[in-house]
Amino acid sequence: MRRRAFLLAGLGTGGALFLGWTLLPPRQRLQGRHAPEVPAGSGIVALNGWLTIAPDDTVTIVAPKAEMGQGIHTALAMLVAEELDCDWQQVRVTHSPIDRIYGNVAALVDGLPIHPDQLDAPLVRGVRWLTAKVAREIGVMMTGGSSSVRDCWMVARQAGATAREALLSAAAEQTGVPIAECRTERGVVVCGTQRLRYGSLISAAVRQRPSRVVLKTPSQFTRIGVSTPRLDARDKVQGAPLYGIDVALPDMLYAAVAMPPVLGSRPLHFNQQAAMARPGVRAVVALEGTRYGDPPGVAIVAESWWQARQALPALAIEWSPSPHAALSSDGIMSTLRERAMRGDAFAFRRSGDAEALVNAPGARVMESLYEAPYLAHAAMEPINATARISRDQAEIWVGTQVPGFVRDAVAHVTAIDPSRITVHQYQLGGAFGRRLEADYAAQVAMIARAIPGVPVQVIWTREDDMRADFYRPAAVTRFRAALSPTGNVRAIVVQSASQAPFKALSQRVGFVPTMRGPDRTMAEGTWDQPYEFPAVRAAHAEVSLPVPVGSWRSVGHSHQAFFLESFIDELAQQAGQDPLAYRLALLARHPRAATVLRRATDAAGWNTPIARGDDGLLRARGLALHWSFGSYVAQVADVSIDGAQQLRVHRVVSAIDCGLIVNPAGVTQQVESAIIYGLSAALHGEITIENGRVRQGNFHEYRPLRIDECPVIETHLIASSEPPSGAGEVALPPVAPAVGNAIAVLIGRRLRQLPLRLTSRAVRGGAGT
DSSP states (O other): OHHHHHHHHHHHSSSSSOOOOOOOOOTTSSSSSSSOOOOTTTTOOEEETTTEETTOOOEEEEESSOOOOSSHHHHHHHHHHHTTTTOOOGEEEOOOOGGGGOOHHHHHHHHHHOOGTTSSSSHHHHHHHHHHHHHHHHHHOOOTTTOOHHHHHHHHHHHHHHHHHHHHHHHHHHOOOGGEEEEEEEEEEEETTEEEEHHHHHHHHTTOOOOOOOOGGGGOOSSTTTTOOOTTHHHHTTOOSGGGGOOEEEEEEEEEEEEEEEETTOEEEEOOOHHHHSSSEEEEEEEEEOOOOOOEEHHHHHHHHHHHHHGGGGOOOOOOOOTTTTHHHHHHHHHHHHHHHHHOSEEEESSHHHHHHHHHHTTTEEEEEEEBBBOOOOOOSSEEEEEOOSSSSSSEEEOSSSOOOOHHHHHHHHHOOGEEEEEEBBBBBBOOOOOGOOOHHHHHHHHHHHHHTSSSEOOOOHHHHHHHHOBBOEEEEEEEEEEOOOOOEEEEEEEEOOOHHHHHHHHHSSSSSOOSOOOOOGGGTTSSSOOOOOOOEEEEEOOOOOOOOOOTTTTTHHHHHHHHHHHHHHHHHHHTTTHHHHHTTTTOOHHHHHHHHHHHHHHHTTTTTTOOOOTTOEEEEEEEEEEEETTTEEEEEEEOOOOOOOOOEEEEEEEEEOOSSHHHHHHHHHHHHHHHHHHHHHTTTOEEEETTEEEOOOOHHHHHHHHOOEEEEEEOOOOSSSSOOOSSTTTTTTTHHHHHHHHHEEEEEEEEOOSSOSSGGGOOOOOOO
8 A cells, every 4th residue: 555545544544543753844845856847057946846036037936736717826826926025027837846745735634524613622623733744744736625725825925935035145145234134025135225136146045044934914915915817817818828638749649539328338349440441540549447437448549630530430339238227317316315315324413412303203393305416517628638658758748636646547557657757737728626537647648558659639529528527426415404383493404315426536546545434525515514503413325326426616515505505595484584684593603604694695785675677577586605615605696587487597696705815806706607607507507317328418418507697796705814715616505595595485485406497397395395
């Protein structure tokens, strides 16, 4: 077993694995085994693992996080530049090499199944401290979980501050002016009357070893907290080759892949000779499939991608019978419902004897069952990768959220030592969790090794991308609430059922091969919320099904927020209370949540009557609040229904508290992005399976939100002195329940299935209806 797997397996047992290593130095993440690459003879100096400075004063930030439209490269550059005091116009960003100093500590720590109210408990703080040490030791590079700014908040600033101190020391040494009398401003060290450019000091600065580094206080920030345009905006507007699909290498060949039409099928026979006779075809490669989840199939390599794609039918593949040929969405949902109705599941939260109160003879119980389907990622850039494999070395050009896992996948397929594998990282045209996988790396490596020394680029079609995805799991959650004679909640019992996406992903990439205990990712969004009830039991059951599943934007929060916030509205209705007042009463000890809720409802005019629209249609407002990834978001949606029973979302007002905000413009953009992506799922998103086949293949069957369906989005940022928390995913979970709660006001009944449709199929009642 690998060392990192051993360490994590120890944490996964539910106890703590104490190892006898010494305390890691405070700035252990500043300098790695591999210095950032700089051109020979350029004079560029790496002052630490996070930045380089050139003689012309250009500052290049080394970014370990994948840029996939969320603006993280700009945010990380702002963190470093703030402490470095450099000229922002001189700042550039490049991708980092693979090194453990860039490992994501925050994602691993925040992944512990700990309720937010318990974070200050001494034992919990100890467990989180130990987990952070393990995370620094193993250094898994990963972009996800809305963790990038949280993870780099301190280390990126320390990198900038340490470099600044080195430059100050070098300038003081060169001028003879005491360092206490030197200062920095916009890329210049000022020592008395002398002004020395950073670029002129780098050779001396690299020899300095600052012993004490003091970070700025928020009152001293000049860059952090200021809305800043993205550094890559010009390149994107001008169509610069930023993405993996843009890679073009000399003598490059292209591959198209035939993948199983039915889950679990494999190619038995195919006509290689016929395919080789087609124009431009250079090779036909049988694909075995690997542990990384890349399906078995057949690839055709040709001089152009179109030639490769056009040659696929000539293979005339005979596929094996599948053990899942009878699999259907109806059967899957039936299985999940049955599992959600049973009580034997792992409880993530337990306070009081909720089960006894709900099951007591004569108890007044309100019950509802909620359901959500599988969802595809449907990123604009389809799956692609380029690789060149030689006898003892390999290169891969790819956009990925997990460069280390990509390197491991290539090593697994080729048996080449990872130290001789180079990963060229590119930006991603969307990902939403799909590029946390490494199946595309294993697949392209398997194809390219058949043509040694020649670069091969594999590109999936939209249909390939949608039908060979790792889906957001379908899920069912059952709510039961024991009510007092006056309608107050005495106890609430929640049980959900789904597949386990993180456990599946971990097993594919070999991250935690012996992971024990439950997968919290699909239960999150119920047990971890701030609402306080006298007694609670929130449990989740894992269900084994043959559908490939993985991480999807906001993971379990994406559907559990709809389930819980809809049920909260049901509880408010039966109690005869306003949904806002009802929620505020449950948040007495959570002022941040209450503040967000009040800001959103005040801005939306919650307490004023909603007018008919210009179209004459009656409108209603719906409200939702959700905590995820350390942040609070409240949303109010204005909704109407026309005579053809078509839903229309006119306006969404959001308030977000995500701690101290690095780039307000970036956070606002991410809120808007999450709302649009969330509305696509809430109104249209659904992957269905029939006879073992995924039915949807393109956007006419798996609809994204159209521009004429997009509502007016109004975002309010809550000023906070708390450390930064997540922003990339947190505005997605509340939008479905906000819309669903507005629909319930309009039609007088509750929609308990996603996507939201005004059909009898979409209405699954409960005892509280």
